[in-house]
Amino acid sequence: MKKGKATIHDIAEKLNTTASTVSRALNNNPRISDATKKQVLKMAKQLNYQPNNIASALRSGKSKLIGVVVPTANRNFFSSVVRGIEEIANNLNYKVIISQSYEEYDKEVDTIETLLSARVDGIIASIGKNTENFEHFQKVLDKGIPLVLFDRITDHLEVSQVVIDDYYGAYQTVQHLIKQGCKRIVHFTSPKKINIYKERLRGYEDALKENGIPFDPLLIEESNMQLEDGRQSMQHILDKKIHFDAVFSASDYAVMGAIQVLKEHHVRIPQDVKLAGFGNEPFTTFSDPSITTVDQKSIPMGRVTAETFFDLLKSGTNSVPQKTVLKPELIIRQSSQSPEEYKTLNFDQNDLTNSSY
Amino acid sequence: MKKGKATIHDIAEKLNTTASTVSRALNNNPRISDATKKQVLKMAKQLNYQPNNIASALRSGKSKLIGVVVPTANRNFFSSVVRGIEEIANNLNYKVIISQSYEEYDKEVDTIETLLSARVDGIIASIGKNTENFEHFQKVLDKGIPLVLFDRITDHLEVSQVVIDDYYGAYQTVQHLIKQGCKRIVHFTSPKKINIYKERLRGYEDALKENGIPFDPLLIEESNMQLEDGRQSMQHILDKKIHFDAVFSASDYAVMGAIQVLKEHHVRIPQDVKLAGFGNEPFTTFSDPSITTVDQKSIPMGRVTAETFFDLLKSGTNSVPQKTVLKPELIIRQSSQSPEEYKTLNFDQNDLTNSSY
DNA sequence: ATATAATATGCAATCGATTGTACAAATAAT
DNA sequence: ATTATTTGTACAATCGATTGCATATTATAT
Numbered sequence: 204m205k206k207g208k209a210t211i212h213d214i215a216e217k218l219n220t221t222a223s224t225v226s227r228a229l230n231n232n233p234r235i236s237d238a239t240k241k242q243v244l245k246m247a248k249q250l251n252y253q254p255n256n257i258a259s260a261l262r263s264g265k266s267k268l269i270g271v272v273v274p275t276a277n278r279n280f281f282s283s284v285v286r287g288i289e290e291i292a293n294n295l296n297y298k299v300i301i302s303q304s305y306e307e308y309d310k311e312v313d314t315i316e317t318l319l320s321a322r323v324d325g326i327i328a329s330i331g332k333n334t335e336n337f338e339h340f341q342k343v344l345d346k347g348i349p350l351v352l353f354d355r356i357t358d359h360l361e362v363s364q365v366v367i368d369d370y371y372g373a374y375q376t377v378q379h380l381i382k383q384g385c386k387r388i389v390h391f392t393s394p395k396k397i398n399i400y401k402e403r404l405r406g407y408e409d410a411l412k413e414n415g416i417p418f419d420p421l422l423i424e425e426s427n428m429q430l431e432d433g434r435q436s437m438q439h440i441l442d443k444k445i446h447f448d449a450v451f452s453a454s455d456y457a458v459m460g461a462i463q464v465l466k467e468h469h470v471r472i473p474q475d476v477k478l479a480g481f482g483n484e485p486f487t488t489f490s491d492p493s494i495t496t497v498d499q500k501s502i503p504m505g506r507v508t509a510e511t512f513f514d515l516l517k518s519g520t521n522s523v524p525q526k527t528v529l530k531p532e533l534i535i536r537q538s539s540q541s542p543e544e545y546k547t548l549n550f551d552q553n554d555l556t557n558s559s560y
Numbered sequence: 561m562k563k564g565k566a567t568i569h570d571i572a573e574k575l576n577t578t579a580s581t582v583s584r585a586l587n588n589n590p591r592i593s594d595a596t597k598k599q600v601l602k603m604a605k606q607l608n609y610q611p612n613n614i615a616s617a618l619r620s621g622k623s624k625l626i627g628v629v630v631p632t633a634n635r636n637f638f639s640s641v642v643r644g645i646e647e648i649a650n651n652l653n654y655k656v657i658i659s660q661s662y663e664e665y666d667k668e669v670d671t672i673e674t675l676l677s678a679r680v681d682g683i684i685a686s687i688g689k690n691t692e693n694f695e696h697f698q699k700v701l702d703k704g705i706p707l708v709l710f711d712r713i714t715d716h717l718e719v720s721q722v723v724i725d726d727y728y729g730a731y732q733t734v735q736h737l738i739k740q741g742c743k744r745i746v747h748f749t750s751p752k753k754i755n756i757y758k759e760r761l762r763g764y765e766d767a768l769k770e771n772g773i774p775f776d777p778l779l780i781e782e783s784n785m786q787l788e789d790g791r792q793s794m795q796h797i798l799d800k801k802i803h804f805d806a807v808f809s810a811s812d813y814a815v816m817g818a819i820q821v822l823k824e825h826h827v828r829i830p831q832d833v834k835l836a837g838f839g840n841e842p843f844t845t846f847s848d849p850s851i852t853t854v855d856q857k858s859i860p861m862g863r864v865t866a867e868t869f870f871d872l873l874k875s876g877t878n879s880v881p882q883k884t885v886l887k888p889e890l891i892i893r894q895s896s897q898s899p900e901e902y903k904t905l906n907f908d909q910n911d912l913t914n915s916s917y
Numbered sequence: 918a919t920a921t922a923a924t925a926t927g928c929a930a931t932c933g934a935t936t937g938t939a940c941a942a943a944t945a946a947t
Numbered sequence: 948a949t950t951a952t953t954t955g956t957a958c959a960a961t962c963g964a965t966t967g968c969a970t971a972t973t974a975t976a977t
Contacts, residue, residue: 258933277639301658615963
């Protein structure tokens with residue numbers, strides 16, 4: 204029916220006024236009388252007017268878009284952070300463009316480029332595992348475009364950051380395992396020494412030290428820490444007949460793999476070996492046994508990240524980079540302690556062929 | 561160092577030519593000589609020129625943005641579809657804005673509004689469970705903006721759609737369970753009779769009929785089909801001492817819950833009860849036992865959806881809506897048949913307190 | 918050599934909203 | 948009543964790229 208979309212000019216014409224007045228009225232500019240505002244609003248509704256954000260963005264230089272770069276949206280942690288960010292952003296009338304880097308450096312660079320040319324007002328990002336060069340982020344900073352990093356951060360940039368205390372989370376977890384009587388604790392970590400894995404390793408080491416348990420490099424398994432990697436790491440430990448009584452994995456996925464392998468070898472969990480992961484992925488609750496893990500406070504992290512971002516947006520780039528550290532929470536489940544019903548399950552113990560642990 | 565970003569005017573000035581020539585050169589317009597093009601490209605690089613998509617969008621009416629609405633990005637299926645869409649879109653130099661409706665009707669309406677005012681060139685969506693009114697989508701169609709629906713569709717709109725053959729997937733699964741000897745097959749479905757659940761139920765019914773097995777309403781459990789719902793449904797069946805030997809759930813999450821409850825009652829899987837889900841969520845591979853399920857061909861679905869979308873974009877809205885149906889794939893795992901190693905696990909059978917199945 | 922066609926480039930309007938400045942009307946101050 | 952002040956609107960430039968049309972240049976045909 205109606206032809207092209209209505210513009211402020213159409214509204215102005217109908218009202219025998221000008222576009223500038225209409226614009227100001229719509230933006231609730233104090234210089235416009237209430238009477239005119241009311242008229243304009245009414246006519247806008249009548250004409251089914253929808254503001255053209257593109258035009259507005261061009262003129263004002265503000266797109267009201269913010270780009271969020273995550274390694275993958277398909278991870279509870281990241282999608283929850285995004286949800287937290289969206290919450291805040293939408294309240295402020297900003298829209299969020301989610302881009303995935305898929306842990307690929309090239310994709311990440313591309314994606315930043317894309318967001319910049321989409322003229323986002325700022326960028327929130329978590330760095331991919333394989334990123335070792337940060338020029339693309341530096342470029343963002345150089346252009347004076349607000350940038351906030353969360354979780355996967357780097358020291359190579361002067362930028363606001365929001366992280367959890369990975370050190371503390373790991374430390375608490377290992378302390379817990381030790382309290383459960385474990386002394387030979389395997390640690391799954393990544394060869395990529397990005398901040399989160401470095402910190403978790405440090406927490407592991409310090410907890411051992413504090414309890415007078417010697418650090419044994421044989422207990423450290425490096426991998427990409429997906430499920431399959433966890434399987435291989437576990438298998439590797441078993442094959443080498445390394446004595447161990449617990450596993451602390453920097454990733455929930457890897458610990459899941461380890462559990463599978465242990466089960467296949469009829470190792471009892473948690474009686475013979477206790478395990479803990481990191482991340483509180485949903486499957487850790489419904490795995491059998493359920494998995495002790497560290498919750499990363501994803502939604503709060505999203506909110507805090509967004510708040511940091513909007514502070515930055517307001518204050519301009521001159522403000523000093525802020526680093527916020529959130530406390531993670533250790534969530535103790537079956538895999539690291541023996542609840543009653545579990546003890547009654549009575550797995551067949553004759554099948555314990557591997558006696559090295 | 562460099563002040564404001566370079567524009568085509570800056571390039572033109574340096575080259576002693578005009579913005580229009582530069583614009584055409586950058587867009588590889590055949591009316592510009594190769595020599596000039598080369599010069600322009602070189603100068604663009606030199607000035608670190610970055611096209612202003614906003615300006616381009618305003619003038620051309622094409623934002624090169626496409627909006628994708630999913631109930632939640634935090635589901636393997638949806639994030640994979642998005643990945644498929646991105647693949648195609650990025651190749652064509654389009655960017656994807658992902659929006660999540662979180663299965664909330666209001667959010668969905670809002671999100672569509674937001675995308676429209678961001679002036680996306682079109683929308684790809686999967687409808688939330690609670691959406692029963694489709695005016696917001698109709699509005700998109702009325703504006704002549706390309707719209708394609710995938711997976712969660714509706715008959716209330718004349719719109720291009722991409723789905724898998726849910727009927728076929730369910731039918732195959734139930735046939736499989738019957739071949740395994742099952743005759744009393746519980747079905748978990750949703751009270752929301754959206755297309756996918758209707759079709760899966762139909763497949764279930766037809767498979768039974770074809771095998772001369774009577775349909776028993778007592779075996780149908782309706783819920784929201786999250787993990788907890790699956791637990792409750794299973795518990796409900798057990799409490800009512802309804803005889804059954806299999807569960808076919810329209811959701812992987814619900815079947816996971818069912819498995820937990822069955823285990824708690826020391827029901828042996830798959831010896832006593834066989835189970836199958838739908839969706840091929842990652843956890844179905846590493847659950848114990850691993851879960852038979854239906855793969856929804858998410859990446860291909862994403863690709864096909866994107867292709868359908870871009871066809872529509874090219875041909876204009878006058879083209880007839882297309883419906884594409886992809887074949888899903890039944891993936892048989894431990895939960896529905898007895899592999900060798902499983903038989904040797906020897907769960908304690910004395911604990912079978914519930915003898916009603 | 919002149920007309921015709923083909924090729925390459927420039928001019929200027931345009932997309933729709935924003936905003937600094939100018940101006941008119943209304944109100945207040947003298 | 949006249950000037951000063953406030954209040955409300957209008958004018959016109961602007962953001963940066965695109966594009967129909969005009970024009971200049973070169974190549975081809977006659």
